Amino acid sequence: MTGIPDTMTAISIIEPGAPDVLVPAQLPTPEPGEGEVLIKVAAAGVNRPDVLQRKGGYPPPPGAPETPGLEVAGTVAALGKGASRYALGDEVCALVAGGGYAQFCSVHETNALPVPKALSLIEAAGLPETFFTVWTNVFERGALKPGESFLVHGGSSGIGTTAIMIANALGARVFATAGSADKCQACEGLGAEICINYREADFVEVLRAATGKRGIDVILDMVGGDYIARNIKLAARDGRIVNIAYLNGSRAEVDFLPVMLKRLTLTGSTLRIRPVAEKAAIANALQTTVWPLIEAGKIKPIIHQVFPLAKAAAAHALMESSSHIGKIVLTVD
Numbered sequence: 001m002t003g004i005p006d007t008m009t010a011i012s013i014i015e016p017g018a019p020d021v022l023v024p025a026q027l028p029t030p031e032p033g034e035g036e037v038l039i040k041v042a043a044a045g046v047n048r049p050d051v052l053q054r055k056g057g058y059p060p061p062p063g064a065p066e067t068p069g070l071e072v073a074g075t076v077a078a079l080g081k082g083a084s085r086y087a088l089g090d091e092v093c094a095l096v097a098g099g100g101y102a103q104f105c106s107v108h109e110t111n112a113l114p115v116p117k118a119l120s121l122i123e124a125a126g127l128p129e130t131f132f133t134v135w136t137n138v139f140e141r142g143a144l145k146p147g148e149s150f151l152v153h154g155g156s157s158g159i160g161t162t163a164i165m166i167a168n169a170l171g172a173r174v175f176a177t178a179g180s181a182d183k184c185q186a187c188e189g190l191g192a193e194i195c196i197n198y199r200e201a202d203f204v205e206v207l208r209a210a211t212g213k214r215g216i217d218v219i220l221d222m223v224g225g226d227y228i229a230r231n232i233k234l235a236a237r238d239g240r241i242v243n244i245a246y247l248n249g250s251r252a253e254v255d256f257l258p259v260m261l262k263r264l265t266l267t268g269s270t271l272r273i274r275p276v277a278e279k280a281a282i283a284n285a286l287q288t289t290v291w292p293l294i295e296a297g298k299i300k301p302i303i304h305q306v307f308p309l310a311k312a313a314a315a316h317a318l319m320e321s322s323s324h325i326g327k328i329v330l331t332v333d
């Protein structure tokens, strides 16, 4: 590839462990395959699944790079055979199955989206993982409709802040939970009608009262544990509960009677393993429905802190402290 170095700096996980196992290394620059674009990465988003991968709990799917990183933004530096959607030099952001913490990253062109006009490359790098996840889980699996009520747990997370903004912009009545007064204030500032500090109040009681005992139509949960039974208790008739993680465990003693009586749907999904074509369908839906809201300034990703690529370990330590609100992003020279 002309003008592209044979090797690049990328972050390696030298062994499963604490954040300091993330170290810069020289690796071969990837070659874009058929239908793929090679992106010269300007910024890469950090996500909780990267932390799990670093600890050895979330291996890359077959064929994906070992290098962590699920989302990038940058410029198109080379085109694989048959790739025609973008031209060299175009600014794109992309969902990748791995390899984002690097100077170059290749991705199928259908899993890349143009950088919305209103955003910097740093802001755009924080879009794909949470926007794809929220779209497919809340609006496809959960089928959230305007006027319905929506609760997201972990409201201050990258996922949570994204879910609050999109659901609010698309006309839902939005509620959230988070672990401190500051985080709750931030969630309410983004459009949550009430954010419950779960360390101080019972979200089931507060939200049954807030909805006149009707309950919540769609719940997006990453916590699991005792939230599994509490979500079922809180769900409205025909409610949908979508799990995208089980930070507090995936086993629980549950009374399933309300699932039948209230006609509930319990579902969930993981994004990384899904085929390119399914991710492309999500990308198309986002481009049609959500990108215009970003370009109109109605939704803007919340960037908590930016670190240079070589400081990926510090970025992970911050994420594990859970003191952040919104996204953590790495910048790449």
Ligand SMILES: NC(=O)c1ccc[n+]([C@@H]2O[C@H](COP(=O)([O-])OP(=O)(O)OC[C@H]3O[C@@H](n4cnc5c(N)ncnc54)[C@H](OP(=O)(O)O)[C@@H]3O)[C@@H](O)[C@H]2O)c1
Residues within 6 Å of the ligand: 046, 047, 048, 049, 129, 130, 133, 154, 155, 156, 157, 158, 159, 160, 177, 178, 179, 180, 183, 222, 223, 243, 244, 245, 246, 247, 248, 269, 270, 271, 272, 319, 322, 323, 324, 326
């Ligand atoms: N299934 C999928 O496709 C998919 C895709 C992307 C992400 N995810 C999952 O979605 C979750 C959010 O991801 P993210 O990147 O947005 O993460 P993040 O920004 O690090 O946020 C996680 C937040 O969850 C809250 N939390 C609640 N209980 C927790 C616990 N037991 N341990 C740690 N944090 C806890 C924390 O805030 P407070 O406790 O202070 O409120 C924390 O800030 C992660 O679990 C991730 O694995 C799933």
